[in-house]
Amino acid sequence: xxxxxxxxxxxxxxxxxxxxxxxxxxxxxxxxxxxxxxxxxxxxxxxxxxxxxxxxxxxxxxxxxxxxxxxxxxxxxxxxxxxxxxxxxxxxxxxxxxxxxxxxxxxxxxxxxxxxxxxxxxxxxxxxxxxxxxxxxxxxxxxxxxxxxxxxxxxxxxxxxxxxxxxxxxxxxxxxxxxxxxxxxxxxxxxxxxxxxxxxxxxxxxxxxxxxxxxxxxxxxxxxxxxxxxxxxxxxxxxxxxxxxxxxxxxxxxxxxxxxxxxxxxxxxxxxxxxxxxxxxxxxxxxxxxxxxxxxxxxxxxxxxxxxxxxxxxxxxxxxxxxxxxxxxxxxxxxxxxxxxxxxxxxxxxxxxxxxxxxxxxxxxxxxxxxxxxxxxxxxxxxxxxxxxxxxxxxxxxxxxxxxxxxxxxxxxxxxx
RNA sequence: GGGGAGAUUCCCGAGUGGCCAAAGGGGGCAGACUGUAAAUCUGUUGGCAAAGCCUUCGCAGGUUCGAAUCCUGCUCUCCCCA
Numbered sequence: 001x002x003x004x005x006x007x008x009x010x011x012x013x014x015x016x017x018x019x020x021x022x023x024x025x026x027x028x029x030x031x032x033x034x035x036x037x038x039x040x041x042x043x044x045x046x047x048x049x050x051x052x053x054x055x056x057x058x059x060x061x062x063x064x065x066x067x068x069x070x071x072x073x074x075x076x077x078x079x080x081x082x083x084x085x086x087x088x089x090x091x092x093x094x095x096x097x098x099x100x101x102x103x104x105x106x107x108x109x110x111x112x113x114x115x116x117x118x119x120x121x122x123x124x125x126x127x128x129x130x131x132x133x134x135x136x137x138x139x140x141x142x143x144x145x146x147x148x149x150x151x152x153x154x155x156x157x158x159x160x161x162x163x164x165x166x167x168x169x170x171x172x173x174x175x176x177x178x179x180x181x182x183x184x185x186x187x188x189x190x191x192x193x194x195x196x197x198x199x200x201x202x203x204x205x206x207x208x209x210x211x212x213x214x215x216x217x218x219x220x221x222x223x224x225x226x227x228x229x230x231x232x233x234x235x236x237x238x239x240x241x242x243x244x245x246x247x248x249x250x251x252x253x254x255x256x257x258x259x260x261x262x263x264x265x266x267x268x269x270x271x272x273x274x275x276x277x278x279x280x281x282x283x284x285x286x287x288x289x290x291x292x293x294x295x296x297x298x299x300x301x302x303x304x305x306x307x308x309x310x311x312x313x314x315x316x317x318x319x320x321x322x323x324x325x326x327x328x329x330x331x332x333x334x335x336x337x338x339x340x341x342x343x344x345x346x347x348x349x350x351x352x353x354x355x356x357x358x359x360x361x362x363x364x365x366x367x368x369x370x371x372x373x374x375x376x377x378x379x380x381x382x383x384x385x386x387x388x389x390x391x392x393x394x395x396x397x398x399x400x401x402x403x404x405x406x407x408x409x410x411x412x413x414x415x416x417x
Numbered sequence: 418g419g420g421g422a423g424a425u426u427c428c429c430g431a432g433u434g435g436c437c438a439a440a441g442g443g444g445g446c447a448g449a450c451u452g453u454a455a456a457u458c459u460g461u462u463g464g465c466a467a468a469g470c471c472u473u474c475g476c477a478g479g480u481u482c483g484a485a486u487c488c489u490g491c492u493c494u495c496c497c498c499a
Contacts, residue, residue, distance in 0.1 A: 377447040
């Protein structure tokens with residue numbers, strides 16, 4: 001047990017200060033346990049998508065905190081449960097995923113998780129190992145008998161779904177997750193499961209199952225579901241989820257997401273999603289008005305650094321400063337701005353601006369490009385375009401490139417060759 | 418299995434024969450104001466060779482000069498009963 005992390009009885013309190021605690025199976029009992037010994041705990045992630053996204057960050061940070069406090073993480077990849085779908089917090093049924101997709105996703109996720117916790121000291125398991133070949137009759141007899149349908153139906157998660165429809169398949173998710181916990185308890189001595197508060201019922205089901213079957217005590221800890229101050233789901237961008245995979249969301253875009261977070265969320269996010277010391281979080285959280293940009297920059301740096309590495313983070317910061325800060329040189333933008341090459345031959349006769357914009361990710365269609373220009377949102381090399389009919393030729397190229405811009409924040413670079 | 422309701426543009430939701438590329442709201446995008454924030458105001462939000470043309474109201478046919486709207490079949494969803 002490390003003594004530096006303020007471990008001991010106030011591990012729970014430390015997590016709570018970070019906003020990482022919503023419910024536990026008893027702060028005192030859990031705190032005592034965490035203070036007394038190295039505790040094996042687990043977090044389950046279902047590999048339903050091709051990449052982890054911002055919504056997974058809280059769990060990864062919670063894991064990181066606990067590992068630093070001297071506890072032993074087990075990462076459960078829900079290779080089997082991903083194919084069922086958790087009905088909690090969902091209005092609709094998930095599509096069933098093919099096996100190959102799930103295992104590919106699982107492999108990608110492990111890599112991303114390694115940024116947050118020390119995989120050398122982490123046990124990684126896939127519940128397909130014990131769920132895939134589970135006999136239905138055995139499961140019903142050994143596990144199913146411990147569950148009361150009456151009680152399950154009273155859970156909030158199910159009650160809501162009863163309005164819209166809930167398949168038997170989804171209804172069983174809770175049993176499977178409870179069984180996971182039991183297996184991990186038996187095989188790895190797992191005594192704590194952590195998760196988002198939407199997992200509370202599922203986790204408790206496991207706690208109960210372990211008590212009944214093993215007569216042993218197991219614990220649960222959930223964190224609040226994160227929403228932004230304006231009530232939206234965190235980590236959702238207009239384009240979709242904020243993925244951790246740089247192929248899907250570039251480090252620059254990732255950085256930009258965090259620097260654009262609403263003022264009202266900054267303090268909470270610093271606590272929740274960084275490993276900065278409490279005092280520093282408090283200090284940054286006090287900044288207001290224009291000064292708050294410093295706190296946002298710190299938040300973006302910390303997160304981008306953790307997810308993509310310090311160099312990428314620094315690059316994203318430089319680009320952002322160059323683009324949004326004072327004028328000056330714009331070398332940093334080169335690596336992170338979306339772009340394409342453009343043969344000089346095409347520019348020779350001149351290209352109508354609307355066509356040029358329509359070819360980029362800035363505009364969905366030519367009509368879209370026309371609208372952009374008509375509304376004064378289109379620029380090339382910092383010059384606002386006013387007429388749709390205008391054409392761009394070789395004479396407009398600056399330093400071998402054309403920088404197109406839509407609105408304040410969206411850029412695209414053509415390298416002219 | 419029986420009875421009922423429904424499927425409209427990114428989402429919700431109006432529209433029951435022409436005035437409908439389709440009200441209104443949400444979301445998105447852009448402009449103003451700012452701090453790359455929020456709030457607010459304004460514009461915009463199917464595509465194109467653009468005062469015009471083409472594609473879109475679950476799918477496939479049909480009636481009609483004309484269909485999101487009427488008819489037939491199909492698919493799917495929800496509700497009530499079993």
